Amino acid sequence: MRKRGIIILKQVSITILSLIVLLAVVTYAYTRQEKFGQTPSGERLERVKRSPNYRDGQFRNQHHTPMLTEGYTYRGVMYNFLFGKQPRLSPEGPVPTMKTDLLALPPEKDVLVWFGHSSYFIQLDGKKILVDPVLSDAATPAPFGTKAFEGTNPYTVDDIPDIDYLFISHDHWDHVDYETLMKLRPRIKKIICGLGTGEHFEYWGFDAERIIEKDWYESAALDSGFTAHTVPARHFSGRGFTANQSLWTAFVLQTPTFRIFIGGDSGYDTHFAEAGEKFGGFDLAILENGQYDKAWKYIHMMPEEVLQATADLHARRLFPVHSGKFPLGNHAWDEPLIKITALNKSRGLSLVTPMIGEQVNLKDSAQVFREWWTGVR
DSSP, X not given: OHHHHHHHHHHHHHXXXXXXXXXXXXXXXXXXXXXXXXXXXXHHHHHHHHXXXXXXXXXXXXXXOOSSOTTOOHHHHHHHHXXXXXXXXXXXXXXXXXXXXXXXXXXXXXXXXXXXXXXXEEEETTEEEEESOOOSSBSSSSTTSSBOOTTOOOOOGGGOOOEEEEEEOOOOTTTOOHXXXXXXXXXXXXXXXXXXXXXXXXXXXXXXXXXXXXXTTEXXXXXXXXXXXXXXXXXXXXXXXXXXXXXXXXXXXXXXXXXXXXXXXXXXXXXXXXXXXXXXXXXXXXXXXXXXXXXXXXXXXXXXXXXXXXXXXXXXXXXXXXXXXXXXXXXXXXXXXXXXXXXXXTTOOEEOOOOBTOEEXXXXXXXXXXXTTTTOO
């Protein structure tokens, strides 16, 4: 009987081990798909290694940045995600949207149009600009992963005009969408991104001469009167199992008549005040406000920190993004906008809170936006 028990135990062990090996093989094969991109190699890797922000085999933040806040564990966070009582992570019905015809915009109009989450189009001083475009239904590599809220994809690639400047803040899936970018590839003139991120784009067939990748505190003259500066953010990067091989970044875009802080993803830190002092303030700050949690506050700002960062930047207007499309955090889908609107009553900042597709007039600081999320369950 004991011998039979040992045989059964061995068989079970072999079966479990075989399943683990099979899962590892399938996972490895899945991550070899082109959409996962590539980590830097060759001369690009040598340049990465020379960066003062690259140490011990990966890029680092300016200050110590744990993925989880002190007192939280991955096990506890995962348990809460799987079994905890979750708020309204997604709306029950469609999110209200509009649709500005981007192809018919008069060239002299200076506007911004949000696509939800951290994706938006800017037409400014005659140039057409796109930031972190994600026009797909998923924010994960698997099609059955995090799905966009109903109604939040009124735009397709066919609605996007030829782009002068594509800004990529970092390579996470909710900011770099392979399907969107491949369809746009023939119509993008210049790509501006953090050091190392260009490896993905070259691997995907983008011309190397169109890619401008910079380390923090570097600048690129784009055209007459247009300059992009890369400045620090507090986050991380990676599309597969290898993390922090490309640099996450924020941008300062200086045009002939306007200055924008393009924040990407970032926890709160001293870099906002540094940028505010260095560049003398901004006409508009675009900062992430969503998918936050006290458990990971170092890599995503809480709403009160977004307002403080805006003050640090000496920005005249704030456009809070990183919400309204994907349920990637543990808060109610509309909480980011509700909270920042309420908190701002004591601050009195000029908030830009458009619906997806609504036209924002960049040089009209008196433009009023209705609280479109009110009443949406």
